[in-house]
Amino acid sequence: MAAPGMEPERYELDERPAHVFALDRRELFRVLGGGVAIALVLRGDAHAQESGRGRRGNQMPRQVAAWLHIDAAGAVTVYTGKVEVGQNIRTSLTQAVCEELRVPTEDVELVMGDTDRVPYDRGTFGSLTTPVMSSHLRKVAAAARTTLLGLAAERLSVDATTLEVSAGRISHRASGRSLGLGEIAAGRELLRTVLDDEPVADAAQWTVSGTSAPKVDGAAFVTGQHDYPSDVTLPNMFHGKVLRPAAFNATLASIDLSAARALADVTVAHDGDFVGVAAPTLDAAEAALASIDAEWSSPQQPDDRHLFDYLRTHVIEEPQEGGFGRTRSEVAGALERGFEAAAVTVQASYEVAYIQHIPLEPRAAVASWDDDRLTVHTGTQRPFGVRAELAEIFRLAEERVRVIMPDTGSGYGGKHTGEAAVEAARLARAAGRPVRVVWTREEEFTWAYFRPAGVIDVRAAAKADGALTAWEFHNYNSGSSAIGTPYEVANRGVHFHRTDYPLRQGSYRGLAATANVFARETAVDELADALGIDPLQIRLRNLGVGRLRDVLVAATDAFGWAGRAKTRGRGAGIGIGTEKGGYVACCAEVEVSSGGEVRILRATQAFECGAIVNPMQLRSQIEGGLVQGIGGALFEAVRFENGRILNPRLSDYRVPRFSDVPEIQTVLVDRPDLPSAGAGETPIVGIAPAVGNAIFDATGVRLRALPLVPNGLPKRA
Amino acid sequence: MKSDARSTADGSNGAIEPAATIRRVAEINVNGADVAVEIDSRKPLLWVLRDDLGLTGSHYGCGEGQCGACTVLVDGTPRRSCITSVGDVAGRVVTTIEGLAPNGRLHPLQQAFLREDALQCGYCTSGMIMSGAALLRRNPSPSRGEIVRRMEGIVCRCGVYNRIVAAIQSVAETPPEDDQ
Numbered sequence: 023m024a025a026p027g028m029e030p031e032r033y034e035l036d037e038r039p040a041h042v043f044a045l046d047r048r049e050l051f052r053v054l055g056g057g058v059a060i061a062l063v064l065r066g067d068a069h070a071q072e073s074g075r076g077r078r079g080n081q082m083p084r085q086v087a088a089w090l091h092i093d094a095a096g097a098v099t100v101y102t103g104k105v106e107v108g109q110n111i112r113t114s115l116t117q118a119v120c121e122e123l124r125v126p127t128e129d130v131e132l133v134m135g136d137t138d139r140v141p142y143d144r145g146t147f148g149s150l151t152t153p154v155m156s157s158h159l160r161k162v163a164a165a166a167r168t169t170l171l172g173l174a175a176e177r178l179s180v181d182a183t184t185l186e187v188s189a190g191r192i193s194h195r196a197s198g199r200s201l202g203l204g205e206i207a208a209g210r211e212l213l214r215t216v217l218d219d220e221p222v223a224d225a226a227q228w229t230v231s232g233t234s235a236p237k238v239d240g241a242a243f244v245t246g247q248h249d250y251p252s253d254v255t256l257p258n259m260f261h262g263k264v265l266r267p268a269a270f271n272a273t274l275a276s277i278d279l280s281a282a283r284a285l286a287d288v289t290v291a292h293d294g295d296f297v298g299v300a301a302p303t304l305d306a307a308e309a310a311l312a313s314i315d316a317e318w319s320s321p322q323q324p325d326d327r328h329l330f331d332y333l334r335t336h337v338i339e340e341p342q343e344g345g346f347g348r349t350r351s352e353v354a355g356a357l358e359r360g361f362e363a364a365a366v367t368v369q370a371s372y373e374v375a376y377i378q379h380i381p382l383e384p385r386a387a388v389a390s391w392d393d394d395r396l397t398v399h400t401g402t403q404r405p406f407g408v409r410a411e412l413a414e415i416f417r418l419a420e421e422r423v424r425v426i427m428p429d430t431g432s433g434y435g436g437k438h439t440g441e442a443a444v445e446a447a448r449l450a451r452a453a454g455r456p457v458r459v460v461w462t463r464e465e466e467f468t469w470a471y472f473r474p475a476g477v478i479d480v481r482a483a484a485k486a487d488g489a490l491t492a493w494e495f496h497n498y499n500s501g502s503s504a505i506g507t508p509y510e511v512a513n514r515g516v517h518f519h520r521t522d523y524p525l526r527q528g529s530y531r532g533l534a535a536t537a538n539v540f541a542r543e544t545a546v547d548e549l550a551d552a553l554g555i556d557p558l559q560i561r562l563r564n565l566g567v568g569r570l571r572d573v574l575v576a577a578t579d580a581f582g583w584a585g586r587a588k589t590r591g592r593g594a595g596i597g598i599g600t601e602k603g604g605y606v607a608c609c610a611e612v613e614v615s616s617g618g619e620v621r622i623l624r625a626t627q628a629f630e631c632g633a634i635v636n637p638m639q640l641r642s643q644i645e646g647g648l649v650q651g652i653g654g655a656l657f658e659a660v661r662f663e664n665g666r667i668l669n670p671r672l673s674d675y676r677v678p679r680f681s682d683v684p685e686i687q688t689v690l691v692d693r694p695d696l697p698s699a700g701a702g703e704t705p706i707v708g709i710a711p712a713v714g715n716a717i718f719d720a721t722g723v724r725l726r727a728l729p730l731v732p733n734g735l736p737k738r739a
Numbered sequence: 740m741k742s743d744a745r746s747t748a749d750g751s752n753g754a755i756e757p758a759a760t761i762r763r764v765a766e767i768n769v770n771g772a773d774v775a776v777e778i779d780s781r782k783p784l785l786w787v788l789r790d791d792l793g794l795t796g797s798h799y800g801c802g803e804g805q806c807g808a809c810t811v812l813v814d815g816t817p818r819r820s821c822i823t824s825v826g827d828v829a830g831r832v833v834t835t836i837e838g839l840a841p842n843g844r845l846h847p848l849q850q851a852f853l854r855e856d857a858l859q860c861g862y863c864t865s866g867m868i869m870s871g872a873a874l875l876r877r878n879p880s881p882s883r884g885e886i887v888r889r890m891e892g893i894v895c896r897c898g899v900y901n902r903i904v905a906a907i908q909s910v911a912e913t914p915p916e917d918d919q
Contacts, residue, residue, distance in 0.1 A: 108860025243861035244849040246796020246836035253795040382862040431862030463801040649898025672805035680887040
């Protein structure tokens with residue numbers, strides 16, 4: 023469940039379970055074994071876990087042993103609830119440990135996201151791994167190192183200050199004696215408490231962090247050896263398929279399972295509106311599914327052509343029961359006085375479409391039951407959240423559920439929920455053997471969730487010299503991330519309005535920052551145009567000294583903004599933003615053909631997030647965010663009608679490809695004096711406004727909707 | 740809004756024209772070995788590789804030949820195995836990612852991907868490497884423009900495209916002046 027302080031647009035965390043299984047009584051007792059002990063996991067309890075007030079609390083375990091173990095041979099195992107979905111924290115966390123423990127990276131293995139083996143973690147999202155988990159594991163490793171130093175000093179009968187730690191060994195230079203860390207630890211539990219202020223190296227002293235260490239286990243990925251969740255195979259495993267409703271919010275009116283039940287080796291599960299099959303091969307499961315005759319009834323539902331009207335006319339005024347400050351408002355100064363004092367006022371509405379994450383690996387899960395224990399291998403950014411989901415739905419104590427999270431084929435915020443895990447578990451129970459469920463691309467498009475659509479109304483005003491005097495900003499539905507303005511303006515009214523919404527929606531890379539930064543940076547550009555001021559100058563006019571100003575200067579310098587030539591059919595634009603400790607400034611140059619085709623020629627993106635932990639992989643995140651952002655900026659949009667997605671496939675939903683990617687110049691701004699922040703999200707927010715503003719610069723056409731040019735530049739009337 | 744479903748220059752977006760109708764396939768050649776199978780000839784090669792032969796290095800991304808995660812080589816040419824029936828590869832040589840470095844030594848392109856950090860989640864990587872390897876065999880010094888045209892059919896949602904091009908270029912012989 024969404025917790026206090028969490029962004030309101032994480033709608034997926036606050037949903038009721040998709041299925042309420044009746045769970046045949048005999049099955050229930052067979053699964054639980056004798057001496058039934060059912061622990062009911064209440065929604066409140068699940069919520070408490072997310073907020074940190076549950077049994078585990080939000081304090082990380084204090085003992086080194088919960089996080090790190092060294093065996094007799096010196097192999098280091100680190101346990102973390104964070105998971106790897108392509109952001110390469112497996113590598114950066116390894117670097118953090120190696121920095122403090124002074125062992126080679128080859129000696130360290132991370133166990134990530136196995137709920138039986140790692141401490142509780144709320145989930146891998148929110149750009150939190152680097153600032154929170156990385157800094158914590160540094161302290162854990164430092165605590166381990168000093169503990170081992172103490173043990174070595176005893177063993178060697180010397181003072182600990184005469185010992186050095188390097189390359190996995192502790193040495194006494196004077197006598198030439200040394201011990202391997204494994205010899206000292208000898209596989210024992212390290213019961214040292216990690217201090218909040220455990221001394222760790224400053225970034226300026228780093229020799230492992232801060233380097234471009236290559237992707238740990240990279241060889242397994244380039245050889246096809248890595249087992250993704252959809253590759254996991256268990257003995258006697260069947261393949262599962264789920265009958266999908268004909269539309270959203272549909273109920274099963276009638277069903278004929280006789281043909282499916284007649285097939286040899288096919289298990290059919292029918293529990294309420296859940297209908298699924300399991301069979302020895304994928305072919306057989308698909309054939310069984312196809313044999314099912316089902317009728318669904320669903321209510322009339324909105325379509326995308328009326329989406330933005332729908333959002334405007336379905337504002338939810340009352341706070342939701344159980345919600346936590348869902349409405350985000352910030353008011354300062356006196357707005358109307360600010361408007362009166364202005365030379366120009368811009369008033370505009372911006373519209374942002376629904377888009378889908380499209381993780382290249384769709385949802386996948388392999389579930390198996392062993393008496394009353396459920397084990398599920400699945401790709402998710404919240405293994406403990408999925409564990410809670412499974413425990414609730416199957417009415418098990420959480421200790422009876424194990425979720426294992428193999429490094430997964432991406433998520434981008436779209437894999438916070440455990441649908442495939444629940445489906446596989448239900449089918450495995452019915453079949454009495456392990457079942458693997460892998461969603462098709464159409465299923466991943468349709469039955470997961472979308473980045474919320476939104477309407478944003480902006481009214482902004484400035485004096486003749488560009489100084490902002492009033493800023494009024496209303497976001498409907500998409501969310502409150504980056505809703506505040508980083509520009510200095512005394513008179514502000516910033517509001518997020520919850521609305522009813524037609525599609526299942528939730529977290530996305532950058533959340534609502536992708537929408538809010540687009541609206542804000544376009545509005546600022548509109549003010550600049552109204553005043554005849556350069557877009558860089560108006561931003562500098564309203565930004566104090568600080569990190570955002572620094573990246574803006576770095577990007578525009580590298581881009582050559584000041585001296586840029588004005589070429590017919592070409593234009594340049596700027597978009598900047600800050601979220602979650604990351605600061606981004608993007609400059610883009612576009613070319614617009616006489617036929618209205620828009621091409622991004624080049625982009626420069628400057629990014630700063632404190633001390634850089636891995637420059638090469640930081641570049642990958644910055645470029646990756648920009649490239650993914652090109653899709654949402656230019657052409658991605660979910661089309662829907664009456665509870666159906668109209669374009670749930672790659673042949674109908676355009677994503678960025680090789681030819682869509684411009685020359686990208688990435689400027690890393692390193693601030694070793696500042697704590698490291700995350701880079702998974704903020705790099706996505708600058709490209710859409712930069713390109714929109716560039717299109718205006720090139721053509722004089724102001725575009726206020728994302729996607730900007732799904733069919734090329736609109737023809738002028 | 741319809742995206743343009745691109746067809747790459749080497750035709751790797753589509754299935755091969757079927758030869759004579761084959762009902763059941765008894766043997767295919769995968770990674771240098773003749774493998775006995777017993778499969779309906781219409782079954783997509785991707786599922787034969789993954790489920791019948793346990794070669795899970797080729798991946799499912801879309802099932803309609805639009806993302807390239809399933810790319811394997813058939814007689815050295817990249818094909819989307821999700822829309823290529825196993826009947827159409829009978830009598831031909833199939834190479835998967837598992838067969839690229841048979842002696843455990845990484846192929847130069849695999850090494851280049853690691854060196855250039857040309858992967859994040861890695862799910863598209865098999866398809867990218869197989870297509871890249873075929874491209875280089877066909878043209879040892881491709882321009883950036885040619886790389887983009889030939890690889891266009893493969894999606895990298897993590898957005899690693901420019902580094903994939905860099906990786907391919909790093910193992911190419913000196914490329915000609917860019918023809919972009």
